[in-house]
Amino acid sequence: MLGVTIKQVAKAAGVAPSTVSRVIADHPRISTATKKRVKKAMKEMGYHPNANARNLANRSTQSIGVVMPTSADKALQNPFFPEVLRGISAVAHHLDYSLLLSTGETDEEMQEGVERMVYSNRVDGIILLYSQIDDPVVNFLLEQDFPFVVVGKPSERVDEITHVDNDNVRAGKDITSHLINLGHENIGFIGGSQDRIVTIDRMRGYELALKEAGLPFLKDYRIHTEFLKSGGRQAVHELFSIPDPPTGLVIADDLMSIGVVNMLEEFGKRVPQDVSIVSFNNVYLSEVTRPPLTTVDIHIYQLGSQAAKCLIEKVKDRSEPAKRIIIPYEIKHRASATEKEASSKV
Amino acid sequence: MLGVTIKQVAKAAGVAPSTVSRVIADHPRISTATKKRVKKAMKEMGYHPNANARNLANRSTQSIGVVMPTSADKALQNPFFPEVLRGISAVAHHLDYSLLLSTGETDEEMQEGVERMVYSNRVDGIILLYSQIDDPVVNFLLEQDFPFVVVGKPSERVDEITHVDNDNVRAGKDITSHLINLGHENIGFIGGSQDRIVTIDRMRGYELALKEAGLPFLKDYRIHTEFLKSGGRQAVHELFSIPDPPTGLVIADDLMSIGVVNMLEEFGKRVPQDVSIVSFNNVYLSEVTRPPLTTVDIHIYQLGSQAAKCLIEKVKDRSEPAKRIIIPYEIKHRASATEKEASSKV
DNA sequence: AGCAATAACCAAAACGTTTTGGAAAGCTAG
DNA sequence: CTAGCTTTCCAAAACGTTTTGGTTATTGCT
Known part of the structure; x- marks a missing residue:
């Protein structure tokens, strides 16, 4: 009835x-x-x-907006998203909030989507599932004084924006050091778009580890590529054509790693025998692929659940201060990274 | 202001x-x-x-609910979801609809979420991103006469439920025939949960192709496993321990394929030299993995966009009849499936 | 000029809740 | 028995729209 x-x-x-x-x-x-x-x-x-009537009377909507980028980085067919959504969804559900999803192919579309949510009072708060340099969406939300949290580290005004992140610099450093401890001295870095904070942070960690070990931080050792097809293959090929090709690789994302492993084997390099590989995220695949990937488990689910928790707190009490939540990470040691072979030392 | x-x-x-x-x-x-x-x-x-006031006055919400299963099948860290969401989102955005996401770890949670959406008038219609046997959610929606469409094929009352699907039986048959045409005679099937219609259909296609070619449809050649870790490894091991192990494998999902490829190589079988593999979905990864996978591209994005389109039509005009939309598929020929080696014939 | 028809607008009701400010009823204490 | 409190409930206003049913100008026609 x-x-x-x-x-x-x-x-x-x-x-x-x-x-x-x-x-x-x-x-x-x-x-x-x-x-x-x-x-x-x-x-x-x-x-x-009736939810509408209720929300109208209450001037609140019991729902939060989730903004997901899309094709910018095609790598965003990434299992990261279902997983972080799971985390968000779990606590939202638990606290009786609904999720309004907004995605967009372009930056303009995303901005538009967010404006719609905010202006028409469709949501009480917003979670941003990405973070990039000089993001107009973030500026808009700050300007409107609208509650939001970002998953990742904001590029500016870090102290005013509550965000949930890993310590990606330290993670980058740790995982790179791991490679160094295994005896590698020529270590390359492969990352996605240089506009994403997460890429930048992980690379900074990589840099720090090299510096600390007295190893050079070479431009030739770094590749930034949005996507792993034609362009990526080319770049990897070049990376291994230089005089002192890397024997270890730090890669910003497990999905990329899988692509890279295969390119390498195509070029006659084997993982881990010839090249050791470490990466980030520990998505489901990294365990079943071959070789299984040594990777930093960033606890994606927790990133999501904490973000939702923070946001809802903020929504319920607007005076909550900006917070910074760091989710611990954990290195999963698997077969993709091993000691530098004696062969290459000889 | x-x-x-x-x-x-x-x-x-x-x-x-x-x-x-x-x-x-x-x-x-x-x-x-x-x-x-x-x-x-x-x-x-x-x-x-103000959207709320407007919706209240209109008795409509300009938003549609999207129901996503989660951990039931852990394989649902599957890139399928971001992609289908992209499709849905694109047309929803274009027609000025918002997306309300509902997920649940258990069947009860999902049912609960759907009831909330329906009862409290939060959405005008619902898209179900899964389809399984005897689904209480479907029955509920039918009973309430609430507009919904399912992505996939409903298990019952197919004619009353508008759905967007591939012809998975034919696809299964085609891809299996492909293997047969390559000279394979011992062909196994690996699928996920037997409750999912998609698994059932693809397997039926596999069966049809075998029958047509006069090959036996053996129980020993089939594996159903929810997830690819311990249990899966065990099953694959057994499959290749029987007297006439398969030289070809039809696998219900690209992600599974990746896992299987690696297990096989662990057992000393190489793909495609010893075993040819074909699967379904053509997610991004299937192109960059090694070997690249021969797979059925089911056009996930279109599944999503058509579902959204249908639903919104139905919402706007409740008298729209139930429809069945079949999205064409396309076999992507890549390196994971090749002619049966002379070696095994000798 | 006078009447009907039309164009342009407005006032008020409706949508289904929550919340505010009382009012009635029941109790306690003197 | 009455003044003062509680307890328990209700009537009405508010939330910000859309829509219905008019009302007033304006125009067109004879």
Whole structure:
């Protein structure tokens, strides 16, 4: 039976609509007896409050917007997204919030989507699933003083923006050091778009580790490519044509690693025998691919769940200060990175 | 400037709120002169209609619910989802609809989420991103006469439910025939949960192709596994321990293929030299993995965009009949499947 | 000039809730 | 028995739109 209103329930239970409302909210000003009576009526009539009316009266929507980039980086067929959504969804569901998804092929579309959500009061807060340099969306949200959190590290005004991130610099450094400890001295870096903060941070970690070990930070050892097809193959080929080709590779994303492993084998290099590889994210695949990847598990699910938690706190209490939540990471040691072979030392 | 209402605009423009409303709807009963005046006022004051109020008055929400399963099949870290979401999102955005996401770890949670969306009038229609046998959610939606479409083939009442699918039986048959044409006679099948219609259909196609070619449809040649870790490895091992192990494998999903390729090589079997592999979906990875996978491109994006289109049509005109939309598929020939080696014939 | 028809607008009701400000009824204490 | 409190409930306003049913100018026709 659809379209039962609070008035009908009230009439059936012989009370005023306001009383029904209070019963729903479990307000103490209603006696247990009437509560029971009203609840019975609700159940019998199959009453369910209308979310729109409720939200209108409350000036709140009980829903949060999730902004997901898309084709910019095609690598965003990345399992990262389902996983982070899982995390967000879990806590949202638990706290009775709905998720409004917004995606866009271009930056303009994304901006547009966010504006729509904000202007038309469709959501109480927003989670940004990406972070890039000089993002107009972030500026817009700050300007509007609209609650939002970003998953990743904002490029500017870091202290004013609550965000949930890994310590990607340290992770980058740790994983690079791991390679160094395995005896590698020529270590390359392959990352995605240089506009993404996550790429930048991981590369900085890589740089720090090299410096600390007294190894040179060479331009020739770095590749930035949006996507792993034609362009990527070319770049990898060049990387291994230089006089001192790397024997270790730090790669910003597991998915890229898989592509790189295969390119390498195409060029006659084997992983890990000739080249050791480490990367980031620990998506499901990195465990079943061959070789299994040594990778930094960044706890994607937690990134999502914490982001949702923070955002909802902020929404409920606008005076909550900007926070910074760092999710711990964990290196998964698998077969893709091994000690530098004696062969190359000879 | 947030919270500008239609009344304020009306006052500023010297008209009644209803007139402003009509201007927004571009109603012909308003003169061009006033329209201009009102529009100017709207722009100056930064007016944006409140979605909630609007929806309440209209008894519609301009948004559609998307139901995504999660951990049931852990393989649902599958790139399939971002991609189908992209398709849905594109047309939804284009037609000015928002997306409300609902996921759940368990079947009960999903059911609960759907009920919430329906009962509280949060969405105008629903897209189901999965299809399984005897699904309570489908029954619920049918019972409520609530507009919905499923991506995939419903298990029952197929004619009453509009759905967007590939012809998975034919696809399964075609791709299996391809293997047969390459000279393979011992062909196995590896699929996910037997509750998913997609698995069933693809396997039926596999069966048909075998029958047509006069090859036996053996129980020993089939594996059903939810997930590719421990259990899967075990099953694959057994499959290749039987007297006449397969030289060809039809696998229900690219992601699984990747896992299987690696298991096989672990057991000393090489792809495609010893075993040819074909699978489904043509996700991004299947092109960059090694060997690149021969796979059925099911046009995931289109599955999403057509589903959204259908649903919105149905929402706008409830009398639209149930439809069945079949998205064409296309076999991508890559290196994972080759002619059966002379070696094994000798 | 006078009447009907049309164009342009407005006032008020409706959508389904929550919330505010009381009012009635029941109790306690003097 | 009455003044003052509680307890329990209700009527009405508010949320920001859309839509219905008019009302007033304006125009067209004779």
